Amino acid sequence: xxxxGVAILIGMVSMSLWLVQVNNRYSQETAELRRFxxxxxxxxxxxxxxxxxQRGYLLTNNRDYLGPYEEALRDLPQRQSRLFDxxxxxxxxxxSLSGLRQAIDAKLAETRETIDLQRSGRITEAVEVVxxxxxxxxxxxxxxxxxxxxxxxxxxxxxxxxxxxxxxNTLRWVTVGGAFAILIVVGGSIFLVFTYVRALNRSxxxxxxxxxxxxxxxxxxxxxxxxxxxxxxxxxxxVTHDLRAPLVNIMGFLSEFDTSLKPVTRYVLADGESLxxxxxxxxxxxxxxxxxxxxxxIRSSTRKMDQLINAILKISRDGQRKLQPEKVDIETLLxxxxxxxxxxxxxxxxxxxxxxxxxxxxxxxxxxxxxxxxLFDNAVKYQMPGRPLRLTARAYPAGRGAICIEVADxxxxxxxxxLERVFELFRRAGSQDQPGEGIGLAHVxxxxxxxxxxxxxxxxxxxxxxxxxxxxxxxxxxxxxxxK
Numbered sequence: 001x002x003x004x005g006v007a008i009l010i011g012m013v014s015m016s017l018w019l020v021q022v023n024n025r026y027s028q029e030t031a032e033l034r035r036f037x038x039x040x041x042x043x044x045x046x047x048x049x050x051x052x053x054q055r056g057y058l059l060t061n062n063r064d065y066l067g068p069y070e071e072a073l074r075d076l077p078q079r080q081s082r083l084f085d086x087x088x089x090x091x092x093x094x095x096s097l098s099g100l101r102q103a104i105d106a107k108l109a110e111t112r113e114t115i116d117l118q119r120s121g122r123i124t125e126a127v128e129v130v131x132x133x134x135x136x137x138x139x140x141x142x143x144x145x146x147x148x149x150x151x152x153x154x155x156x157x158x159x160x161x162x163x164x165x166x167x168x169n170t171l172r173w174v175t176v177g178g179a180f181a182i183l184i185v186v187g188g189s190i191f192l193v194f195t196y197v198r199a200l201n202r203s204x205x206x207x208x209x210x211x212x213x214x215x216x217x218x219x220x221x222x223x224x225x226x227x228x229x230x231x232x233x234x235x236x237x238x239v240t241h242d243l244r245a246p247l248v249n250i251m252g253f254l255s256e257f258d259t260s261l262k263p264v265t266r267y268v269l270a271d272g273e274s275l276x277x278x279x280x281x282x283x284x285x286x287x288x289x290x291x292x293x294x295x296x297x298i299r300s301s302t303r304k305m306d307q308l309i310n311a312i313l314k315i316s317r318d319g320q321r322k323l324q325p326e327k328v329d330i331e332t333l334l335x336x337x338x339x340x341x342x343x344x345x346x347x348x349x350x351x352x353x354x355x356x357x358x359x360x361x362x363x364x365x366x367x368x369x370x371x372x373x374x375l376f377d378n379a380v381k382y383q384m385p386g387r388p389l390r391l392t393a394r395a396y397p398a399g400r401g402a403i404c405i406e407v408a409d410x411x412x413x414x415x416x417x418x419l420e421r422v423f424e425l426f427r428r429a430g431s432q433d434q435p436g437e438g439i440g441l442a443h444v445x446x447x448x449x450x451x452x453x454x455x456x457x458x459x460x461x462x463x464x465x466x467x468x469x470x471x472x473x474x475x476x477x478x479x480x481x482x483x484k
Contacts, residue, residue, distance in 0.1 A: 015174045022167050029160055032086075037153045039083040044146045046072045046079055047107065051139055054111045058118055058126055066115070073108075080104065093149070100145045107138035168201065250298050264291075323364040323450065325475040330359040330395045330405070333369065338393065341376050350389035359395055361403055362474045367447045372407070374444050375467050379409040384462070403473050410464040419457055452478035 053069025056062070084101075087093045110129065117126035129135075175197045263282035334354045345352050376391070383389040390410045398404035414422060423445045448455050453471030472478050 015170075030157065033153050033157050033160070036083075036086045037150060037157075039079065039086055040146050040150050040153070042079040043076070043083050043104075044143065046076045047104065047139065047142055050076070050108070050111055051135070054114060054135075058114060058123075058130065061118065061123070069111075069115075076104075076108075096145050096149065100142065103138050103141040103145065107135060107142060110135040110138060168204070172197065172201070250302065254298065323367065323475060325362050326365055328361055328363055328365050328368060330361060330403070331356045333365075334372065334393045334395065334405075337369070337372050337376055338391075340373070341380050341391075344380050345389050345391060348383070348388055350383070350391070352391040352393075354393050356393070356395040359397070359403060361471075362476055363451055363471065364475060367451055371444050371447050371469065372405070374440050375407040378440060379407065379411060379465075383409070383411045384464075397473075398470060401473055401477070402470060405469040405471070406466055407469075408464065408466040413461040413463050413465055414457065414459040415461045419459060422457065423455070451475060 049068050049072035053065050053067075053072065056065030057069065080101075084097060087097060114126045114129050114135075117123070117129065263279055264286050331354070334356060338352045338354050342352055372393075376393075379391050380389065387410065392408045393406070395403060395405045423441050445455050448469055448471060451471050452475060453469060455470075456468050457465055458468065459465035
């Protein structure tokens with residue numbers, strides 16, 4: 001019996017050693033696949049940086065956009081070479097790599113051509129090259145090939161993980177079987193071995209859970225950085241375009257003002273000297289029409305610049321105010337806000353409805369109040385003429401650690417082409433029959449993003465709109481993670 005127990009023990013040890021070797025091989029393969037996956041993402045990211053730099057320079061004619069473009073060009077050969085070296089022994093990828101190399105070369109040629117045309121002042125020709133959509137087609141080919149490579153890698157990773165789990169399961173059963181055999185021989189030893197195996201499995205699960213959370217955080221931070229970069233680009237466009245327009249108007253009318261002053265000056269400084277009738281007529285025309293018109297246009301342009309500057313300052317202050325997390329009863333907040341607009345809605349035969357369960361979240365009450373208040377006011381402001389307004393607000397849990405708030409109306413609606421534009425600063429959609437500066441929804445998006453959430457809109461022209469707010473149920477977790 002002892003000999004049988006010893007033989008089983010030796011067999012269990014041998015099987016465990018073999019499984020360890022198998023797991024080591026799987027780990028090596030996993031590391032290799034992760035290096036390949038990283039190489040694929042590096043090439044894709046580099047090509048996207050090249051395309052972004054190209055578009056930024058073509059749109060703005062700002063050479064600052066060529067910095068990331070040129071840096072990406074310098075990095076591309078090394079990253080491309082690393083990817084190709086990892087796959088040079090794989091026969092099944094030779095055709096894909098050949099197509100990838102051709103697409104990259106074609107995209108780089110198109111990119112260099114447009115930038116060279118832009119640099120030489122041939123902007124129209126550069127734009128025409130872009131409109132041919134060759135660059136877009138080449139980029140799509142690159143994305144498709146790299147996506148296929150990534151999908152193959154992910155499939156192989158899933159297979160390896162499944163094999164690892166199978167090996168671990170086999171190891172578990174071998175250990176359990178051996179445990180009963182060893183229990184007959186040396187009961188105490190088998191308990192320690194079994195305990196060790198369970199601890200090992202628990203550690204592996206903990207490591208896997210930590211890796212999953214780490215990847216989620218990396219993806220979230222990447223999205224935040226991308227979104228912040230887009231906001232910076234949008235503000236740069238506003239400063240360089242929207243503020244420049246009234247400034248150019250002021251300069252033009254100052255020139256006209258100066259021209260109008262010449263006959264007036266000649267008339268005033270005549271000192272009793274007889275002047276030709278046409279000079280006198282020009283002086284009177286300048287005083288009565290030209291100069292007041294120029295002053296009016298200059299005043300209008302300065303007022304526009306003041307509005308733009310104040311709007312920019314308002315948006316910038318959203319990120320400067322220190323958030324104050326506190327418990328907020330969503331039902332109470334929505335009901336309170338609905339009462340502020342109920343009279344306006346009921347006066348025209350409309351109705352407002354709040355549909356939400358008992359929900360309590362931790363967030364900045366002032367910011368959330370401003371967000372929902374803006375959405376309610378917009379619904380009243382842009383209701384469909386001749387149709388009673390029906391406004392509905394509802395809230396519900398949206399997965400782990402998040403809630404969703406929907407504000408729906410049957411108002412004018414928004415055209416499909418304007419769904420994203422309405423969130424841009426100084427951009428308005430539809431009929432401009434209501435006063436406004438085009439900062440309301442931009443302000444709303446800035447506030448909700450400061451709370452760690454986001455906003456989207458679903459709408460049909462003439463039928464109504466639904467604004468969807470997705471935000472964390474506890475702002476403190478968001479602020480703690482951002483501080484790390």
